[in-house]
Amino acid sequence: MKYAAPRGTKDILPDDSPLWQFIEGACRETFELFNYREIRTPIFEATDVFTRSIGDSTDIVKKEMYTFPDRKGRSLTLRPEATASVVRAGLENNLISPDNLLKVYYLGPMFRYERPQAGRQRQFHQAGVEAFGSNDPLLDAEVIQMAVNLFQALGLKELEVDINSVGCKKCRPAYLEALKKYFQENVKHMCKDCLARFEINPLRILDCKEEPCQKYIAKAPAMVDHLDAECKEHFKRMVGWLDGLEIKYKINDRLVRGLDYYTRTAFEVVSKQLGAQNAVCGGGRYDDLVEEMGGKSVPAIGFAIGLERIMEILRKLNVESRASNVGLYIATIGDEARKVGFDLLSKARDAGISADFDYQGRSLKAQMKAADRLKAEYVYIIGEEELKKRSAILKNMETADQHEIAFDELIDNFSGECGCGCEH
Ligand code: ATP
Numbered sequence: 001m002k003y004a005a006p007r008g009t010k011d012i013l014p015d016d017s018p019l020w021q022f023i024e025g026a027c028r029e030t031f032e033l034f035n036y037r038e039i040r041t042p043i044f045e046a047t048d049v050f051t052r053s054i055g056d057s058t059d060i061v062k063k064e065m066y067t068f069p070d071r072k073g074r075s076l077t078l079r080p081e082a083t084a085s086v087v088r089a090g091l092e093n094n095l096i097s098p099d100n101l102l103k104v105y106y107l108g109p110m111f112r113y114e115r116p117q118a119g120r121q122r123q124f125h126q127a128g129v130e131a132f133g134s135n136d137p138l139l140d141a142e143v144i145q146m147a148v149n150l151f152q153a154l155g156l157k158e159l160e161v162d163i164n165s166v167g168c169k170k171c172r173p174a175y176l177e178a179l180k181k182y183f184q185e186n187v188k189h190m191c192k193d194c195l196a197r198f199e200i201n202p203l204r205i206l207d208c209k210e211e212p213c214q215k216y217i218a219k220a221p222a223m224v225d226h227l228d229a230e231c232k233e234h235f236k237r238m239v240g241w242l243d244g245l246e247i248k249y250k251i252n253d254r255l256v257r258g259l260d261y262y263t264r265t266a267f268e269v270v271s272k273q274l275g276a277q278n279a280v281c282g283g284g285r286y287d288d289l290v291e292e293m294g295g296k297s298v299p300a301i302g303f304a305i306g307l308e309r310i311m312e313i314l315r316k317l318n319v320e321s322r323a324s325n326v327g328l329y330i331a332t333i334g335d336e337a338r339k340v341g342f343d344l345l346s347k348a349r350d351a352g353i354s355a356d357f358d359y360q361g362r363s364l365k366a367q368m369k370a371a372d373r374l375k376a377e378y379v380y381i382i383g384e385e386e387l388k389k390r391s392a393i394l395k396n397m398e399t400a401d402q403h404e405i406a407f408d409e410l411i412d413n414f415s416g417e418c419g420c421g422c423e424h
């Protein structure tokens, strides 16, 4: 083989598409139930859009971005996530303002230069939502509820919702001091990355996944104990709403998100059915980002779901893709039958019936095999005799039931639940 897909990327092949479409369909349906509307932004942005928002000290900006100069020397970056792009687009198009509530969702590929492994690719897909214009904790709870509803619609169980508050720019500095004081002693026993995080942003040490660091992280001071009165109240009220909605959650005071722009509510949905990379959804509030990106002060909250990881769970659960698209396969013998068959094929498609045909002049036996391989629901078989009668056998490929239907009646009768033309 001459070419291979770039490292860390995967083709989504026709056999996989039905399951992808099922996932994407469930996302759209759930988001739209909550009145979120789709937004599509470019796959690449000016590099600043991401460096300014995501933060220089994050793994994404430090080592994961696909950044390149275009032919005029402008620095562009393939989007590693969509929130920054959505804020950029919202501001540029005047959709984000303090007195407008904007609820949008997106679906699409993201790009991060990471070491490919189970649950980690360089091009992967996310579905996510962003809501701008309210700091009401009810919205935080509703956004979490929406994620939970979506996972239910997808048939996923054994999920855990972890929540935390990471405070705001008023109360976080004192917490960072407390963390610095605590890690001062311990960081020399911790990994190289933690050492660097200690200097730049000690909060991110809590996100370290290295085993030897865990025992130090476990005893670190918790943000929830350092929240100011307003952040504390916000968290309490959000939790109250979650309780009211009977959503099960775990308060995980070690939970911080990978990006710098989060404030107050942070949450993650983790699956017990995945290995090390077990987060399927990450989200939270980012009340300062819009202002940081040049807008007025507009609070916001959102989440992103990793679709490959959802796909992996569904595969483990043996969720079958819808087996077939093909409702009707028309098999023919001889040139004249082929003409008539092709005419019926076109009529079937005009009537909204997914239909297929032989394009290689194969024998009837080979055509029946092909229909079988396509998992066609019905086959209509036209030979010389049938041409004379202007009627032919329609065979249900699953039950092997068959009966005769006139050419003229095939399409009209081919409707209803079973498609066989009977009187249902
Ligand atoms: P992780 O700790 O797993 O790297 P993250 O904090 O980098 O997650 P987010 O930026 O919050 O991830 O992205 C939201 C979701 O997107 C994650 O929960 C995960 O399901 C998915 N995701 C992130 N990076 C990748 C990747 N490289 N390949 C596949 N899915 C990914």
Ligand code: MG
Pocket: 258
């Ligand atoms: Mg990551």
